[in-house]
Amino acid sequence: MSLNISYKWTSKRGRGKDELIIMNLKVTRGAGPPVEKLPVEIVERKGKGHPDTLCDKAAEELSVRLSEYYMEVFGQVQHHNVDKVLLVGGQSNAKFGGGDVIEPIYILMSGRAVDVVDKDYERIVPVGKFAVEHTRDWLSKDLPHLDVNSDVIIDYKIRAGSTDLVGNFDLERDVPRANDTSFGVGYAPLSPTELITLESEQLLNSEKVKKEWPQIGEDIKIMGTRIDNKIHVQVASAIISSETKDADEYANVMQGICDMLGDLATKITDLETEISVNTADSPEDGLFYLTVTGTSAEHGDDGQVGRGNRANGLITPYRPMTLEAAGGKNPVSHVGKTYNVAAREITERVYKEHPDLSQVYCYLVSQIGAPITEPKAVNVELFGDCDIDKVRSSVESITEEVIAKLPRVWEGFVKRQYQLW
Numbered sequence: 001m002s003l004n005i006s007y008k009w010t011s012k013r014g015r016g017k018d019e020l021i022i023m024n025l026k027v028t029r030g031a032g033p034p035v036e037k038l039p040v041e042i043v044e045r046k047g048k049g050h051p052d053t054l055c056d057k058a059a060e061e062l063s064v065r066l067s068e069y070y071m072e073v074f075g076q077v078q079h080h081n082v083d084k085v086l087l088v089g090g091q092s093n094a095k096f097g098g099g100d101v102i103e104p105i106y107i108l109m110s111g112r113a114v115d116v117v118d119k120d121y122e123r124i125v126p127v128g129k130f131a132v133e134h135t136r137d138w139l140s141k142d143l144p145h146l147d148v149n150s151d152v153i154i155d156y157k158i159r160a161g162s163t164d165l166v167g168n169f170d171l172e173r174d175v176p177r178a179n180d181t182s183f184g185v186g187y188a189p190l191s192p193t194e195l196i197t198l199e200s201e202q203l204l205n206s207e208k209v210k211k212e213w214p215q216i217g218e219d220i221k222i223m224g225t226r227i228d229n230k231i232h233v234q235v236a237s238a239i240i241s242s243e244t245k246d247a248d249e250y251a252n253v254m255q256g257i258c259d260m261l262g263d264l265a266t267k268i269t270d271l272e273t274e275i276s277v278n279t280a281d282s283p284e285d286g287l288f289y290l291t292v293t294g295t296s297a298e299h300g301d302d303g304q305v306g307r308g309n310r311a312n313g314l315i316t317p318y319r320p321m322t323l324e325a326a327g328g329k330n331p332v333s334h335v336g337k338t339y340n341v342a343a344r345e346i347t348e349r350v351y352k353e354h355p356d357l358s359q360v361y362c363y364l365v366s367q368i369g370a371p372i373t374e375p376k377a378v379n380v381e382l383f384g385d386c387d388i389d390k391v392r393s394s395v396e397s398i399t400e401e402v403i404a405k406l407p408r409v410w411e412g413f414v415k416r417q418y419q420l421w
Helices: 051-074 127-142 163-171 192-204 207-212 247-268 335-353 388-404 410-414
Strands: 025-029 040-046 080-088 091-095 098-103 105-113 152-159 183-188 216-227 230-240 272-277 359-365 377-383
Touching: 025 388, 040 192, 051 080, 051 105, 051 127, 051 410, 105 127, 127 152, 183 335, 192 216, 192 230, 192 247, 230 247, 247 272, 335 359, 335 377, 335 388, 335 410, 377 388
Parallel strands: 025 377, 105 152, 230 272
Antiparallel strands: 040 216, 080 105, 091 098, 183 359, 216 230, 359 377
16 A cells, blocks of 8 residues: 655746646546436525525625624734524414514524634624624515514624634735635536526515515525426425415415516526426415515524535536535635635636537635645536637636636625625
């Protein structure tokens, strides 16, 4: 047996001040047909009011608020990973025309964050205040039927980070060192099934639709399934009880959702598409998907960071995926966050420059302690009838440009520029 144990890494730099050549970059031909040519395709999206999505946003919003404060007070983002959030569902009594929350939703914010700098009282970071007050602020906007003063309890257990990780974070500021050994993935373009699944939820939760259909809550889950040339869209849409007077109005909302999504589907694809909404209902037994607040979290449905959408907003078992939850991880050096965004940008740019490709995949893996611009391996997979040798230089150039920008990618996270769930 031969072991290769090393405490060092190497890189090859060149081409200019802000550019680099990645040692372990492989441009390869992808195996098999593109996803839209497979006989079966399954795609899922959990909407903005789903308990898992609420946890993802809670984690990321706390990270953003901490980063803003760190920048305002210290001039640089401090170490934090607040990517552990748990939501325990409450209990409610929803009925046509009204209802109330009986037991509040419980949200526990957890993780690690620098809370004291120089041990100066004036430099104590109000982590707990941000966890509670900032979460309450955005929840009141995202779930307007939720009374944040009585329908939800927000708690936190956030401690300082471990000495080694904080030290690793502070070691190099120009090119941060990877906070973890992890990997990110990306792919382009989205298939028609993926587009319908993503845009259906975004449409139903749009400001325009909410004004026209105030009965539609924010907890909307979409499951898109394509078998051969037929797409089925399964919709679970929480309906707000106080905005819905009776079963007839409820049925009208169901038809309205079907019509809206059917019209959307015709704009995306020519494939036959079937829409089904709230099929667990049993009107003859008085069973309807009614909620007081617009989220199933009010009555027994729980949530957790990382159980929902991947960083591109979808759950796609027929695509490469990572189990990393991007929300809440520090935006400077945690590659479980930054590499997913970088991989997505690489694939989108490669596909845009070479539209003759049927699809592009990208995989990025890090090594903890190594500069984030020096991934342990990068694999860009190209699908379609193309001469890889002719496009290799272009693909490598795009990949290197994206990775060279990683030391500043944190700015986009703080400005909420990236899709993360």
